[in-house]
Amino acid sequence: MSSPVWSTISSSTARRLAVWAAAAAATLAMLALANDYWLLVANRALVTVVAAAGLAVLAGTAGQLSVAQGAFVAVGGYGAAVAAAELSLPIVPATLAAMAAALVLSLAVGLPALRLDSLYLAVATLALHVALLFLVRQLELTGASTGMRLPLTSIGAWRLDDIADYTVLLLAVSVAVVGAVARLLRARTGRALAATRDRDLAAAALGIDVTRVRLLAFALSAVLGALAGSIDAFASRTITPDTYPLTLSIQLLTVVIVGGLGSLGGTVVAALVLSLVPEALRGLTSALGDVAPRLSEQLLAVQTGIYGLFLALVLVTQPAGLAGGWRWLRARWPGPPATPETSPGLASDRVRADHGPHTTQEGP
Amino acid sequence: MTRLLQALVDGAGNGGIYALVALGFVVVFRTTGVLHLALAETGLVGAYTAVVVLDRGLPLAAAVLAGGLTAAALGWLAQRTVLRRALRSDHLVAVLITLGIALVLRAAVALVFGTDERSVRTSLGATTWRVGDITVWELHAVSFVTAVLAVAATAGFLRWTRAGLAGRALTDDEPVARLMGIGAPAASGLAFAVGGGLAAGAALLSAQAGYLGLGTAQLGIHALPALVIGGLMSVRGALLGGLLVGVAEQLAATYIGGELVELTPFALLLAVLVARPAGLFGERRLGRV
Numbered sequence: 001m002s003s004p005v006w007s008t009i010s011s012s013t014a015r016r017l018a019v020w021a022a023a024a025a026a027t028l029a030m031l032a033l034a035n036d037y038w039l040l041v042a043n044r045a046l047v048t049v050v051a052a053a054g055l056a057v058l059a060g061t062a063g064q065l066s067v068a069q070g071a072f073v074a075v076g077g078y079g080a081a082v083a084a085a086e087l088s089l090p091i092v093p094a095t096l097a098a099m100a101a102a103l104v105l106s107l108a109v110g111l112p113a114l115r116l117d118s119l120y121l122a123v124a125t126l127a128l129h130v131a132l133l134f135l136v137r138q139l140e141l142t143g144a145s146t147g148m149r150l151p152l153t154s155i156g157a158w159r160l161d162d163i164a165d166y167t168v169l170l171l172a173v174s175v176a177v178v179g180a181v182a183r184l185l186r187a188r189t190g191r192a193l194a195a196t197r198d199r200d201l202a203a204a205a206l207g208i209d210v211t212r213v214r215l216l217a218f219a220l221s222a223v224l225g226a227l228a229g230s231i232d233a234f235a236s237r238t239i240t241p242d243t244y245p246l247t248l249s250i251q252l253l254t255v256v257i258v259g260g261l262g263s264l265g266g267t268v269v270a271a272l273v274l275s276l277v278p279e280a281l282r283g284l285t286s287a288l289g290d291v292a293p294r295l296s297e298q299l300l301a302v303q304t305g306i307y308g309l310f311l312a313l314v315l316v317t318q319p320a321g322l323a324g325g326w327r328w329l330r331a332r333w334p335g336p337p338a339t340p341e342t343s344p345g346l347a348s349d350r351v352r353a354d355h356g357p358h359t360t361q362e363g364p
Numbered sequence: 365m366t367r368l369l370q371a372l373v374d375g376a377g378n379g380g381i382y383a384l385v386a387l388g389f390v391v392v393f394r395t396t397g398v399l400h401l402a403l404a405e406t407g408l409v410g411a412y413t414a415v416v417v418l419d420r421g422l423p424l425a426a427a428v429l430a431g432g433l434t435a436a437a438l439g440w441l442a443q444r445t446v447l448r449r450a451l452r453s454d455h456l457v458a459v460l461i462t463l464g465i466a467l468v469l470r471a472a473v474a475l476v477f478g479t480d481e482r483s484v485r486t487s488l489g490a491t492t493w494r495v496g497d498i499t500v501w502e503l504h505a506v507s508f509v510t511a512v513l514a515v516a517a518t519a520g521f522l523r524w525t526r527a528g529l530a531g532r533a534l535t536d537d538e539p540v541a542r543l544m545g546i547g548a549p550a551a552s553g554l555a556f557a558v559g560g561g562l563a564a565g566a567a568l569l570s571a572q573a574g575y576l577g578l579g580t581a582q583l584g585i586h587a588l589p590a591l592v593i594g595g596l597m598s599v600r601g602a603l604l605g606g607l608l609v610g611v612a613e614q615l616a617a618t619y620i621g622g623e624l625v626e627l628t629p630f631a632l633l634l635a636v637l638v639a640r641p642a643g644l645f646g647e648r649r650l651g652r653v
Binding site for chain 1: 446457630
């Protein structure tokens with residue numbers, strides 16, 4: 001007989017709370033014990049999480065193949081840098097300004113582009129990135145080819161001086177962003193997005209304004225990309241056109257796909273895992289040092305190659321990405337009955353664990 | 365006037381190279397419905413192979429053959445192993461796998477050959493003729509003629525051979541074609557192989573201008589606007605699109621100059637898409653409800 005208190009907390013909520021508590025404990029431990037180098041790695045991973053979350057909404061849920069996320073990250077970085085340099089804005093208003101710029105840009109580009117077939121959208125967004133890089137290289141305002149420096153900044157009384165400060169900030173921001181996006185995806189908007197991906201004609205017949213919904217997804221992804229770019233710029237203190245190469249968009253898309261299109265949780269895990277790839281590679285090359293000198297020379301190319309390998313491997317073995325793999329695992333280990341995932345899309349993939357001796361009593 | 369003509373001639377030459385790559389894309393896309401993002405990189409591997417053969421002192425013809433075959437084999441292999449399942453089910457996944465392959469190939473090339481550019485000097489790149497006031501590079505002439513021949517051969521193949529007819533049937537209605545016994549996997553493999561060969565040819569020609577390096581894979585980025593302008597499925601469109609992009613680029617370089625030239629293909633793409641959303645020769649596909 002379950003007690004009245006526990007009966008009001010469903011098993012899934014309890015599990016979720018446990019996961020969050022464990023994550024919080026782990027992060028606190030990390031902050032206390034880690035050195036600057038690993039904090040830098042963590043920062044980079046968290047920036048990727050924010051940018052990828054934005055792309056997850058667009059590519060994963062709305063099904064629009066955008067190769068522009070890197071461009072919006074660049075808008076965030078350069079927007080913040082310009083705001084800090086020309087208007088002496090601290091990080092919060094500078095970030096907001098950069099996000100506003102990204103919003104405007106996404107609407108301007110999205111309105112014509114989103115009507116196109118997804119292939120044309122991909123090419124159009126690629127063109128956007130190319131044009132943006134070109135523009136940034138030309139203008140004195142954005143430091144031309146040499147790039148820009150960002151000043152030390154603060155949020156109110158909290159001075160952001162060390163890497164650890166940014167780690168805390170990024171943790172707070174990424175948790176907030178992921179939570180907000182998750183809520184959005186569960187709500188009506190999220191379902192509308194999924195509907196437009198799966199059957200856009202049917203969605204339109206149901207009264208969903210397909211263009212408006214797609215535009216919303218595009219704008220949201222742009223704004224989140226800019227948020228990531230802005231904080232990253234302040235944390236790194238220097239940005240150049242090379243900070244935002246075309247491959248950045250591809251890397252972000254890889255993260256979303258490896259995580260599993262349509263799964264925000266998968267995207268977050270993939271972002272964290274794939275951010276560790278450069279580190280693993282660096283460790284590997286220093287270990288192999290003399291044996292493969294070429295490896296360390298071509299580190300960047302090999303890094304991108306490993307991304308590609310990951311991408312191809314995941315897609316060949318499990319096209320639904322990490323999320324799909326997770327569902328596959330859950331199907332094979334029947335535990336307590338799983339409450340159906342409330343994430344939209346891929347309804348056919350939902351797993352109902354069998355009701356065996358582990359049935360939990362719910363309700364009074 | 366001379367400047368204009370010179371720009372047109374040079375542009376046609378470059379355009380021929382873009383057209384070859386675009387044709388590769390078209391061949392693969394028509395047969396499989398997949399945008400082969402690793403095409404340029406496959407061609408790059410072929411070109412490097414050819415250069416290695418050339419280094420051994422073997423004649424140009426042997427090098428070209430070796431390079432073309434290598435790229436073709438690579439394309440065929442990719443289709444057979446990695447892409448097979450995806451081609452049957454989800455085209456988006458297949459496209460993304462090709463992206464992964466592209467990145468892996470780049471890394472492989474960087475590891476084996478380094479990222480420095482190799483100079484490739486053969487007589488092809490150095491010979492010029494004078495026609496009136498204009499200088500015609502032998503390389504440009506060869507590129508243009510090769511592109512036209514390749515397009516004509518492909519169009520002819522599709523039109524007049526049984527295999528070509530089978531290919532067209534697959535493009536029109538794949539399930540029905542397969543029910544009638546047309547082997548899609550074989551056709552796909554061939555398409556990927558042909559695409560690879562074409563890309564290798566393009567990369568080699570491009571290399572004759574002086575050097576071969578990872579940057580040569582940028583051909584893919586230049587060919588994409590050409591592909592889309594021509595219409596994704598049209599063989600003629602590939603030629604016209606390639607030529608248009610080549611000429612537009614050259615005109616921009618002659619009359620405007622500077623870094624703006626890089627944007628020209630995309631600006632042209634935008635202009636064409638606004639007027640004709642399906643490209644010049646493309647057809648608007650009617651989707652299934």
